[in-house]
Amino acid sequence: MKPFEQIVTEHGPAILRVCRAALGPHDADDAWSETFLAALRAYPDLRPGSNIEAWLVTIAKRKAIDQYRARARYPVPVPEPPEAPAPPHDQPGSAETELWEALQELPDKQREAVAYHYLAGLPYAQVAEILGNSEAAARRAAADGIKKFRAIYKGEPDEHH
Amino acid sequence: MNTTEDHGADMIEQLFYDDSAAQERLHDRLVAAADAEGILDVAYRSIDTPVGPLLLAATDQGLVRVAYAGEDHDSVLTTLAQSISPRVLNAPARLDAAAREIDEYFTGRRVSFDMPLDLRLSRGFRREVLAQLLGIGYGKTATYAWVAAAAGSPKAVRAAGSACAANPIPVVIPCHRVVRSDGTIGRYAGGSEIKKALLALEASA
Numbered sequence A: 001m002k003p004f005e006q007i008v009t010e011h012g013p014a015i016l017r018v019c020r021a022a023l024g025p026h027d028a029d030d031a032w033s034e035t036f037l038a039a040l041r042a043y044p045d046l047r048p049g050s051n052i053e054a055w056l057v058t059i060a061k062r063k064a065i066d067q068y069r070a071r072a073r074y075p076v077p078v079p080e081p082p083e084a085p086a087p088p089h090d091q092p093g094s095a096e097t098e099l100w101e102a103l104q105e106l107p108d109k110q111r112e113a114v115a116y117h118y119l120a121g122l123p124y125a126q127v128a129e130i131l132g133n134s135e136a137a138a139r140r141a142a143a144d145g146i147k148k149f150r151a152i153y154k155g156e157p158d159e160h161h
Numbered sequence B: 001m002n003t004t005e006d007h008g009a010d011m012i013e014q015l016f017y018d019d020s021a022a023q024e025r026l027h028d029r030l031v032a033a034a035d036a037e038g039i040l041d042v043a044y045r046s047i048d049t050p051v052g053p054l055l056l057a058a059t060d061q062g063l064v065r066v067a068y069a070g071e072d073h074d075s076v077l078t079t080l081a082q083s084i085s086p087r088v089l090n091a092p093a094r095l096d097a098a099a100r101e102i103d104e105y106f107t108g109r110r111v112s113f114d115m116p117l118d119l120r121l122s123r124g125f126r127r128e129v130l131a132q133l134l135g136i137g138y139g140k141t142a143t144y145a146w147v148a149a150a151a152g153s154p155k156a157v158r159a160a161g162s163a164c165a166a167n168p169i170p171v172v173i174p175c176h177r178v179v180r181s182d183g184t185i186g187r188y189a190g191g192s193e194i195k196k197a198l199l200a201l202e203a204s205a
Helices: A004-023 A028-045 A052-073 A095-104 A108-119 A124-131 A135-153 B003-014 B020-037 B073-083 B092-106 B124-133 B144-150 B157-165 B192-204
Strands: B042-049 B052-058 B063-068 B088-090
Touching: A004 A028, A004 A052, A004 A095, A004 A108, A004 B020, A004 B073, A004 B088, A028 A052, A028 B020, A052 A124, A095 A108, A095 A135, A095 B003, A108 A124, A108 A135, A108 B003, A124 A135, A135 B003, B020 B088, B042 B073, B042 B092, B052 B073, B052 B092, B063 B073, B073 B088, B124 B144, B124 B157, B144 B157
Parallel strands: B042 B088
Antiparallel strands: B042 B052, B052 B063
């Protein structure tokens, strides 16, 4: 089994993208932290040969839902902690922030399919397993999601309506 | 390829920006949370010394491993993950005290170490040898034959040599103070040049 540090180095950036896709750049930190803490807890019992990325994405999905519910319950804007200023590309109005916000507007299945396949690099078979649908459905959801993502970001009307 | 998807892929690519500041911040947060929860089983850091970079690793019991660069730090960490726990994190703060003491040793300001040690990587006779090594004072040397006898097996001179070579906590457990009966320096995990350097440091202080 690899040292957990190596898991953080190898998968940290992808899981942060998944969390940002689910929650936007500002609430993603908490979901990432909860994901890796839960993963560290369970890591010694992980079956050898498991797909680590798929395992982490599954945890991140659950943590993002928890985070989303907590945010819905306490819809107070969280002030930026002074010791951790947001890097420039996370500033409101930056191109990246706008992209993350555009992703937020996708239907859940589409957003997740886009995040897991394109942002985490999981093959569709694994995306389907996490989404609980078929590989074809996962592929379709990702394709529709990319189309819609582009339409939202470019401010184009959704062609399906 | 369909052009709509190409455009989407462009936008996706923009989300792959390097964000090492966030990774660093989140890593620190993870280490602090893991430590608070008691699931940081092996903490490690690397320090620079006059004999090259040293890897330091500690459990909640104390310093468990010191490794010279020649040992390949990545493979040392992999071995620790297998033999102790895979919950291994780069957590420099947990090793601040050990790093300070070792730094003081290399600058001639420290002749003995106070940090707690975790000897779990050595068993049986090898562990007995380590216990004897801790009794050889700064600037002194002993022979492998003496170590074997002190560990209770006067005939096990070769085994005493192997135990010294397998010392998981060199520098702090002073296997460098064990030399051959003919006066030559003998082998050393970090290489005989480093062994010479440590003996010279202790002789000059």
